[in-house]
Structure formats: structure tokens, C-alpha cells
Amino acid sequence: MTTLYLTEHFASDDYQRLDGYKRQGGYEAAKRALGEMEPAAVIELLQAAGLQGRGGAGFSTGLKWSFMPEDSEGPKYLVCNADESEPGSFKDRILMERGPHQVLEGILIAAFAIGAEKTFLYIRGEYAEPARILEQAIEEAYAKKVLGKNVLGTGFRHDVVLQRGAGAYICGEETGLLESLEGKKGQPRKKPPYPAQHGAFGRPTTVNNVETFCHVPHIVNRGADWFRGIGTEKSPGSTLFGVSGHVVRPGLFELPLGTPLDEIVFEHAGGIHDGLRVKGVIPGGLSMPVLPANQLDVPMANESLRERGTMLGTGGVIVMDETTCMVRVACVVTYFFRDESCGQCTQCREGTGWMHKIVERIERGAGKPGDLELLLDVAAKMEGQTICAFSDAAAWPVQGLLRHFREDFEAHIREARCPFLESFDL
Amino acid sequence: MARITVDGIPLEVEDGAMLLEALDDAGVLMRDVTIPHYCWHPKLSIDGSCRLCQVEIEGAPKLQIACNTPVEDGMVVHTENERVAAARAGVTEMLLVNHPLDCPICDQAGECKLQDYAFEYGALQSRTREPRRALAKNVDVGPTIVLDQERCILCRRCVRFCREVPGTGELVVRGRGDRSVIDTFPDEPLDNPYSMNVADLCPVGALTTKDFRFKIRVWFLEDVPGICTGCARGCNVYLGVADNKVQRYQPRRNDAVNDTWICDAGRLSYKEIGAADRLSTAMLRGDLGVLEVVGFRDALQAAADRLTRVRQARGASRIGVVASPHATNEDLFVLRRFCDALGVETAGVAVVRGDADDLLLHAEKAANAAGARAMGFEDAAAVCEKLRRGALDALLVAGHDLLDAAYLGGVDGLGDLDTVVWLDTHVSDLQRVADVVLPTRVAAERTGTYTNATGHVQRVTPAVEPAFDARAEGAVIAALGQALHLDGFEVGFDARETSRALSEGVPLFRGRSFDAVGDAGLPLEEEA
Ligand SMILES: Cc1cc2nc3c(=O)[nH]c(=O)nc-3n(C[C@H](O)[C@H](O)[C@H](O)COP(=O)(O)O)c2cc1C
Ligand code: SF4
Ligand code: SF4
Ligand code: SF4
Ligand code: FES
Numbered sequence: 001m002t003t004l005y006l007t008e009h010f011a012s013d014d015y016q017r018l019d020g021y022k023r024q025g026g027y028e029a030a031k032r033a034l035g036e037m038e039p040a041a042v043i044e045l046l047q048a049a050g051l052q053g054r055g056g057a058g059f060s061t062g063l064k065w066s067f068m069p070e071d072s073e074g075p076k077y078l079v080c081n082a083d084e085s086e087p088g089s090f091k092d093r094i095l096m097e098r099g100p101h102q103v104l105e106g107i108l109i110a111a112f113a114i115g116a117e118k119t120f121l122y123i124r125g126e127y128a129e130p131a132r133i134l135e136q137a138i139e140e141a142y143a144k145k146v147l148g149k150n151v152l153g154t155g156f157r158h159d160v161v162l163q164r165g166a167g168a169y170i171c172g173e174e175t176g177l178l179e180s181l182e183g184k185k186g187q188p189r190k191k192p193p194y195p196a197q198h199g200a201f202g203r204p205t206t207v208n209n210v211e212t213f214c215h216v217p218h219i220v221n222r223g224a225d226w227f228r229g230i231g232t233e234k235s236p237g238s239t240l241f242g243v244s245g246h247v248v249r250p251g252l253f254e255l256p257l258g259t260p261l262d263e264i265v266f267e268h269a270g271g272i273h274d275g276l277r278v279k280g281v282i283p284g285g286l287s288m289p290v291l292p293a294n295q296l297d298v299p300m301a302n303e304s305l306r307e308r309g310t311m312l313g314t315g316g317v318i319v320m321d322e323t324t325c326m327v328r329v330a331c332v333v334t335y336f337f338r339d340e341s342c343g344q345c346t347q348c349r350e351g352t353g354w355m356h357k358i359v360e361r362i363e364r365g366a367g368k369p370g371d372l373e374l375l376l377d378v379a380a381k382m383e384g385q386t387i388c389a390f391s392d393a394a395a396w397p398v399q400g401l402l403r404h405f406r407e408d409f410e411a412h413i414r415e416a417r418c419p420f421l422e423s424f425d426l
Numbered sequence: 427m428a429r430i431t432v433d434g435i436p437l438e439v440e441d442g443a444m445l446l447e448a449l450d451d452a453g454v455l456m457r458d459v460t461i462p463h464y465c466w467h468p469k470l471s472i473d474g475s476c477r478l479c480q481v482e483i484e485g486a487p488k489l490q491i492a493c494n495t496p497v498e499d500g501m502v503v504h505t506e507n508e509r510v511a512a513a514r515a516g517v518t519e520m521l522l523v524n525h526p527l528d529c530p531i532c533d534q535a536g537e538c539k540l541q542d543y544a545f546e547y548g549a550l551q552s553r554t555r556e557p558r559r560a561l562a563k564n565v566d567v568g569p570t571i572v573l574d575q576e577r578c579i580l581c582r583r584c585v586r587f588c589r590e591v592p593g594t595g596e597l598v599v600r601g602r603g604d605r606s607v608i609d610t611f612p613d614e615p616l617d618n619p620y621s622m623n624v625a626d627l628c629p630v631g632a633l634t635t636k637d638f639r640f641k642i643r644v645w646f647l648e649d650v651p652g653i654c655t656g657c658a659r660g661c662n663v664y665l666g667v668a669d670n671k672v673q674r675y676q677p678r679r680n681d682a683v684n685d686t687w688i689c690d691a692g693r694l695s696y697k698e699i700g701a702a703d704r705l706s707t708a709m710l711r712g713d714l715g716v717l718e719v720v721g722f723r724d725a726l727q728a729a730a731d732r733l734t735r736v737r738q739a740r741g742a743s744r745i746g747v748v749a750s751p752h753a754t755n756e757d758l759f760v761l762r763r764f765c766d767a768l769g770v771e772t773a774g775v776a777v778v779r780g781d782a783d784d785l786l787l788h789a790e791k792a793a794n795a796a797g798a799r800a801m802g803f804e805d806a807a808a809v810c811e812k813l814r815r816g817a818l819d820a821l822l823v824a825g826h827d828l829l830d831a832a833y834l835g836g837v838d839g840l841g842d843l844d845t846v847v848w849l850d851t852h853v854s855d856l857q858r859v860a861d862v863v864l865p866t867r868v869a870a871e872r873t874g875t876y877t878n879a880t881g882h883v884q885r886v887t888p889a890v891e892p893a894f895d896a897r898a899e900g901a902v903i904a905a906l907g908q909a910l911h912l913d914g915f916e917v918g919f920d921a922r923e924t925s926r927a928l929s930e931g932v933p934l935f936r937g938r939s940f941d942a943v944g945d946a947g948l949p950l951e952e953e954a
Contacts, residue, residue, distance in 0.1 A: 343602045354523050384488050
């Protein structure tokens with residue numbers, strides 16, 4: 001197994017605390033970046049390392065930072081996206097609970113690189129424990145002059161404000177988050193303008209995921225080449241795979257990008273429980289298209305997953321055994337997206353509801369010939385035309401399930417009932 | 427400026443402007459270039475939510491929404507190809523998934539954008555088997571508006587309007603996903619002086635005015651361009667006419683005057699046109715001291731006789747004139763000439779004042795106070811002062827209830843006059859003292875021009891014909907002048923002729939004749 005770096009010290013009890021974190025070399029990277037480097041050099045370093053954002057879209061972090069205007073009058077902001085609302089994802093929670101200072105150190109370096117004077121750490125409302133731990137860490141950081149007027153004696157000033165959300169999937173989308181942060185209803189903003197021009201409170205803003213920040217100190221410490229030495233050429237570094245579902249050992253595994261999915265499922269997560277066979281695996285959180293059992297030999301990296309018609313997303317691996325009714329899965333998935341759509345865009349507002357109604361009807365045994373074509377057509381109409389990617393995220397899983405498990409749907413329609421009634425409790 | 431090509435049409439538009447707005451400003455939107463849209467409105471902030479205005483822009487991998495895509499030099503746009511058509515059809519189908527298909531009973535039928543676009547881009551058959559979402563009907567959101575939530579397509583124009591125009595923000599979107607509805611907060615009804623504009627804005631039949639709801643099918647209406655005469659703003663309206671009756675006012679866009687809004691009071695002022703208290707007969711105070719109905723000609727002749735008598739006995743300086751701020755520029759021009767020819771020394775105009783705001787509502791509650799002043803009618807205080815002193819024997823009053831305290835505090839001495847000739851549209855207390863009563867026409871029954879508070883000259887054309895003998899004020903004055911054998915009153919009144927004479931005779935009105943100002947109006951000529 002390759003080196004762990006994100007979670008290397010998570011087992012040590014005092015890593016949560018500033019002293020313990022420092023004992024493991026914590027805040028050395030921040031000292032170096034803030035004290036010895038130019039902001040542009042930090043951005044360059046990140047670009048050279050090729051870190052891709054870990055919030056789901058996989059956008060180049062260094063490139064994103066470079067979009068921030070260099071000379072703008074007034075404040076610039078950094079936002080840490082700790083909403084982690086994608087079902088199947090729980091990595092950010094562990095990162096915050098176990099290594100809150102690793103998150104803060106990444107934030108400090110990013111803030112320095114983009115010239116932000118304040119970070120809003122937006123955390124989902126349900127994450128009470130991580131919020132408490134972060135609060136404690138922020139307090140400690142202020143007390144030890146890691147945050148505030150003169151960060152680590154470098155003259156850089158930075159404040160971190162923790163903001164708890166109220167629990168809405170769409171508040172994880174970066175502009176929905178900004179609206180919520182500003183105290184408004186959580187709904188994505190139309191673009192342009194982009195956050196780098198007009199973000200939180202109208203100021204230039206960069207939004208990054210919790211895990212994304214966690215990689216940054218390690219890249220500063222060990223360099224771009226080291227980072228590129230892990231993972232694949234196009235998807236460097238490690239990431240946290242959160243495995244849930246019908247596996248023997250569900251949990252969080254830090255592994256290099258490119259680790260084959262079957263290795264994750266069968267080795268790290270211990271395979272399928274009760275000796276059953278796997279039926280399908282959602283590789284990256286609920287919104288990503290499912291892969292059937294015969295396609296698990298795929299390396300878990302953006303480029304290779306895309307070839308199979310799916311994506312890495314948040315790395316939340318959801319495993320389903322052979323007893324699973326994929327129509328039932330579609331029903332749950334569409335219910336979720338119907339419930340969480342913010343309702344602004346016509347296709348998303350109406351399409352999520354329509355899809356759910358159709359799938360629910362099929363599951364009930366009232367499916368009709370033509371329903372599956374209709375479902376695919378509705379999904380197609382929801383794709384690529386809306387304010388945010390939620391609509392795509394709602395369409396993809398349905399498309400994936402129909403692509404690989406059409407037989408389940410057809411059986412429901414043919415038999416006018418669910419052939420998997422035993423699969424799990426309705 | 428940026429040079430762009432839209433469907434092969436080369437255009438020069440403002441660089442950086444949003445595509446839809448640029449096309450609208452260039453006057454080609456929905457004429458040469460068709461981009462259907464729901465949420466975009468030229469006078470509201472961009473929402474970008476309906477997703478109907480998608481177009482293909484060469485070089486961009488995805489379709490883009492025209493309402494929120496800045497124009498760049500060299501941009502090549504396609505609005506009519508297959509991809510765009512598919513997107514439009516997709517959005518249209520989605521909108522109909524839950525929309526009640528009740529056009530036959532919907533009050534918006536005939537001017538509903540959903541109906542129009544469904545016809546244009548929709549499928550022939552619905553593919554939905556699912557029950558439609560049932561939402562509240564007939565929601566009483568405030569004193570002027572009713573909401574049918576299930577018809578709403580959530581374009582949020584109404585929400586943005588309330589936030590951005592009156593600034594009151596009563597309407598909100600409650601809920602998420604397909605449970606989103608437009609609503610008000612409990613005990614915060616939609617109640618502001620501009621509330622009824624939301625019914626015009628609403629592209630579908632979700633918001634309707636209580637006033638117009640179920641009154642008449644819109645396809646029976648003829649929309650006649652005109653202006654509201656409720657105050658000195660002179661907001662541009664369409665008068666919706668059927669059966670020789672004005673059934674409603676709707677705002678008509680004029681960026682120089684009222685953007686696309688009108689106030690609720692002005693909107694409802696159409697009711698005055700056919701009101702029961704219209705002055706509908708010429709009258710003459712007979713020997714018994716009561717007003718008797720007479721023919722228009724007889725009343726005119728009596729007025730001329732009485733004025734002649736006063737002039738011969740005591741001189742024209744004993745005749746006072748109060749001009750109407752509700753009259754047209756042409757009427758006032760004729761009246762001015764009449765005063766000069768007759769030798770009237772005391773003439774003025776009085777304007778009722780009331781509420782004003784920063785948006786449209788003007789304190790002067792008359793459409794043409796500025797026109798009267800431009801024609802040399804100063805404040806009527808001088809007339810009243812003479813009246814009180816007993817320095818007048820005859821008074822010609824047009825369009826005023828001088829006895830109403832709102833004008834000049836009520837005027838004493840009116841009853842002592844030898845002669846009061848009164849021209850007006852509606853019954854008022856002046857009836858008590860008038861000797862000759864001559865019914866006149868309201869703006870909706872007129873041809874002529876008005877000058878609003880900012881000096882914008884605008885025109886009206888007849889939308890309805892009064893059911894009784896009422897005449898244009900200018901026509902009455904011209905006939906009086908003729909009966910008095912005044913110089914320059916040899917021929918009768920013709921509004922367009924007079925308008926031409928006015929534009930040639932009064933420098934401020936140069937080039938501002940009825941024909942020249944067009945439907946959009948023109949500002950007064952700069953004072954030399
Ligand atoms: C519907 C939706 C939900 C999202 N939820 C999250 C989330 O919970 N956490 C997160 O970090 N990013 C989420 N994202 C992605 C963010 O919009 C954004 O891309 C990300 O925070 C950027 O960070 P990164 O570049 O570090 O990945 C979501 C995106 C969409 C479309
Ligand atoms: S795509 Fe869906 S979630 Fe995103 S803005 Fe539109 S309606 Fe809201
Ligand atoms: S009520 Fe009308 S204007 Fe308001 S959001 Fe609905 S459709 Fe749009
Ligand atoms: S502001 Fe004045 S002119 Fe405009 S609609 Fe209201 S009353 Fe009529
Ligand atoms: S008009 Fe452009 S999205 Fe609605």
C-alpha cells in the first residue's frame with residue numbers, strides 16, 4: 001500500500017488539537033508558503049501538482065485559484081465547502097473530525113494564494129460534531145496566533161468564520177451555498193457572473209471542498225513531483241473512498257486515485273456480505289451513474305470512469321448486492337432529487353418530479369410499455385441546460401440504471417409487480 | 427459596439443449587453459429573431475430560470491440562455507436550428523407536465539404565453555400519465571389580485587417586480603422542487619400602489635386582477651393606444667375596448683414615461699369613462715331658476731348670448747376663464763386664442779394635488795397641467811381673487827369643480843355672477859351655479875395631444891364614442907368663438923388641423939403635432 005498522507009495521523013489521539021497537529025509537522029507548510037513564497041508561486045505549485053478539486057466536479061484547483069482577480073479593491077473571500085450533502089459521501093466529516101487543523105492549514109495557504117482576508121467555512125447543519133470540533137480548532141488557532149492579525153508571525157491576516165447550514169443538498173452547490181451563506185434561500189445563482197467575479201456578498205470568491213484543502217499542505221511540504229507520483233497521470237494524488245452498502249467492511253479508505261474499483265470493494269471493504277454477489281456499484285456518490293458487476297475492473301480516476309460513462313464524483317462508493325431491486329433504487333434516487341431540487345429551472349423542477357412519478361408507478365407494478373423510453377427522454381431533456389449541475393446529477397443515475405439494469409425495469413412492467421419484494425424492506 | 431450575426435442577420439449591438447436585451451433594443455426580438463422567453467422582462471433583473479430562451483452560439487459546447495449571455499464581437503448565434511428547437515420543445519413539455527390544461531376556462535386564454543409557445547413548440551399529444559400536481563386555486567393574495575397557484579410556471583417575474591419596482595416584496599416562492607409555489611407571508615398581502623402590474627407581467631393565467639377577471643374574453647377586445655389621464659405622468663396604456671366600452675387599461679411600454687408600469691389608481695380610472703355620473707346633456711338655467719335639458723346648439727347659443735351681453739354691458743375684462751388641465755393641448759390652444767380674441771384679461775388653470783411617489787404617481791392629478799401652463803394659463807388664483815372682489819360678471823369654467831375645496835379651497839362669489847358657462851365631463855357641485863352646461867369628451871373619446879409633467883407630448887385617438895352628445899372642448903370653444911364673431915374663428919374645430927397650427931404657432935410645440943409625435947410621443951422642443 002502506498003503512503004497515506006491525509007489520514008496518516010488520524011489514529012493519534014491528539015491530532016485533533018493544535019499541539020498534536022504541530023507535533024506531526026503541522027503548520028510548517030503554512031509557515032513556508034506564507035513566509036517564503038509569493039502567492040503566484042503557490043498557485044503555480046498547485047497547478048504543477050495537478051490537484052483536482054475533491055468536491056465532485058474535479059476541476060483543477062490551481063487553475064481555479066488563478067481566476068481570482070489579483071488587484072481588486074475591497075475584500076476577497078475563500079469558502080470552505082463542508083456541506084457534504086451527496087448521499088454516500090462522508091469523507092469530509094472524518095477529515096474535519098480527525099484533522100481539523102489540516103483543514104485550517106489548507107485554508108490558510110489557499111487564502112494566501114488568492115489574497116483572501118476571510119474564509120467562510122460552511123458546514124451542513126446535521127454535522128454537529130464536526131462543527132463543534134472545528135469550532136474548538138478555530139478557537140485554538142486564534143489563541144495560538146495561527147489565525148487572526150498576524151498568522152504564524154508572517155504578517156498575513158486571516159479570519160475564519162464558521163457558518164452552519166440548515167440541511168439542503170443544493171446548499172452544497174457552490175453558488176447555492178453562497179446564497180445560503182448570505183442568509184437567503186439556498187438556490188444556485190445564474191452564471192455569469194462567476195464567483196471569482198461576484199461571489200459571497202458580491203466579492204470575488206473561491207469555493208473549495210474540505211478535502212481539497214487537506215491536500216494543499218502536503219503538496220507545499222513535499223512538492224508537485226511527489227504528488228504527481230501518486231495516482232494516475234491525469235488524476236494525481238490520493239483520495240478518500242467512502243464505501244457503503246452491502247459490504248463486509250464499510251468505511252473510509254485513503255487510496256491513490258486509479259485504484260481499481262474491484263480492489264476497493266473486494267479487498268479494502270472486504271467484499272459482499274453473506275456471500276452474495278455484487279449487482280452494481282455507484283462509484284462516486286448517488287448522482288453518479290451506476291456500474292454493473294462486470295465493469296468493476298475500472299481504475300477509480302476521472303478519465304477512466306468517464307470512459308465507462310460514469311464519474312468519480314465524491315468518491316462515495318455505494319455497493320449493491322444481487323438482491324437489490326434497481327427500480328427501487330431508481331425510486332429512492334428520484335425521490336431524493338425531486339425533494340432536493342431548488343425548483344428554479346423548468347427542466348429540473350418538473351423533470352425530477354416527473355421521473356419520480358414514472359419510476360414510482362413502475363415500482364408499484366403499474367408500468368406501461370413506453371415508460372422506459374419516456375424516462376430516458378425526460379432524463380435527456382434535463383441534461384446540460386440548467387443553472388446548476390443538479391439537473392444533470394438527477395438525470396445521470398436514472399440513465400445509468402436504465403443502461404445497465406433495464407431488465408429489472410422491464411420485469412416490473414411485464415409482471416406488473418416488483419420481482420424483488422424480498423430484496424429489502426419497503 | 428459589437429458586430430454579431432443572428433440567424434444570418436448581421437447586427438450591430440452594444441458590446442457586453444445581454445443577447446436578448448440587445449436584440450430587443452435593436453427592435454428585432456420577436457420580429458426578425460424569435461427567441462421565446464418567460465422569465466426575462468426588459469424592466470426586471472435577469473432570472474435565467476425558465477430556460478426557454480436557449481440559443482446555440484458557435485464555439486460554445488452547450489446551448490446558452492440568451493437572456494444572460496453577454497454579447498461579444500463576432501458572435502454567431504443560431505436560434506432556429508434543430509438543437510434549439512429540441513430544447514424549446516423540451517422546456518415546453520416540462521412546463522405542461524403539471525400545468526392544468528384548462529385554457530377554455532382560464533382567464534388568460536388568448537394572451538397566455540404558455541398557450542402561444544405550446545402551440546408553437548409543444549407536442550401534439552401529452553406523454554404524461556401521472557396525475558397533475560394539484561395546487562391552490564383562487565388564492566386571495568391581496569385586495570387587487572387573485573392567484574391560481576397551479577397555473578404558475580414559476581418565472582418569478584411577479585416576485586422580482588414586487589422587490590424591484592415598488593420595493594415592497596410581498597410575493598415569495600415558498601417550497602422547493604415541484605412543490606414550489608408563489609405565495610405571500612401570512613398577514614402580508616400583496617398591497618401596494620402598483621400591485622396590479624403583476625397580472626400584466628404574469629406570462630400565464632396565474633395572476634389576474636380582481637377587476638378584470640372573468641369580465642370578457644380578451645379576443646373580443648381591441649387594444650387602442652392611449653394615455654392614462656389620472657395624473658400628470660401620462661402613463662402610456664392600451665385601452666381594451668369592446669362594445670364601445672373601455673373594459674380595462676393595460677400598461678403600454680414607453681421608456682421615456684412609464685417603463686411598462688401603471689399605478690393601480692390610474693389603471694382603474696378607466697371606469698370614469700363610462701361612469702353613471704358623466705355629464706350627458708347640455709343644460710340651461712331657465713326662468714324658473716332650474717337647469718333644463720336643451721340641445722347642444724341651443725346651449726351654445728345661450729352661452730354666446732350671455733357672454734355677448736356681459737361684454738357689451740361691462741366689457742370683456744369682466745369675463746374670467748378657468749382652463750382645464752384635463753383638456754388637450756389643442757383645446758387649450760383654441761381657448762388661448764379665444765381669450766385673446768375676446769379680450770379676456772383674467773384666465774388661469776387650477777390643478778388638484780394629491781399623493782405622489784418616486785415611481786410614477788405625480789402630485790398633479792390632471793393629464794395636461796403642463797400643457798395649460800405652456801399655453802400661458804397661469805395659476806387660477808388670480809381669477810378667484812377677482813371673483814371674491816366682485817370684479818367679474820361672467821366666468822367660463824372648463825373641467826373644474828371650483829366649488830370643491832380640493833381646487834382653490836372652494837370659491838366664494840361664484841353664485842353672484844351674472845353668467846357661469848360650464849364645460850365638463852362629469853357631474854359636480856358646479857351644477858348648482860352654472861347657467862349653461864356643455865358636456866365634453868374624455869381623453870378616450872378624443873383626438874389630440876397632452877403634455878405630461880416632464881414635458882413629453884403624447885397623443886390619444888378615440889377608443890370609444892360617447893352615447894350622448896358630448897363634444898371636444900376645443901370644438902365647443904371654437905363654436906362659441908364663431909357665435910361671438912371673433913376674429914380667427916371663422917371655421918370649426920378640427921383636432922389635427924389645430925395640432926398643426928399649434929406646432930407652427932407655439933415655439934415649444936414646434937414639430938410636436940399629432941401626426942409628428944406618434945404613439946411614443948416626443949419631448950417638448952427645448953426652449954430657445
Ligand atoms: C447539486 C450539487 C451539490 C454539490 N454538493 C457539494 C458538496 O456538498 N460539497 C462540495 O464540496 N461540493 C459540492 N458540489 C460541488 C461544488 O459546486 C463545487 O464544485 C465544489 O465545492 C468546488 O470545490 P473543489 O473545486 O475543491 O472540488 C455540489 C455540486 C452540485 C451541482
Ligand atoms: S438545476 Fe435544479 S437545483 Fe440547479 S438551479 Fe436549476 S432547479 Fe435549482
Ligand atoms: S405567478 Fe405568474 S409571474 Fe408569478 S411566477 Fe408564477 S407565472 Fe411567473
Ligand atoms: S401614475 Fe398617473 S398617469 Fe400613470 S397610471 Fe397612475 S394615475 Fe395614470
Ligand atoms: S428568458 Fe432566459 S432563461 Fe428565462
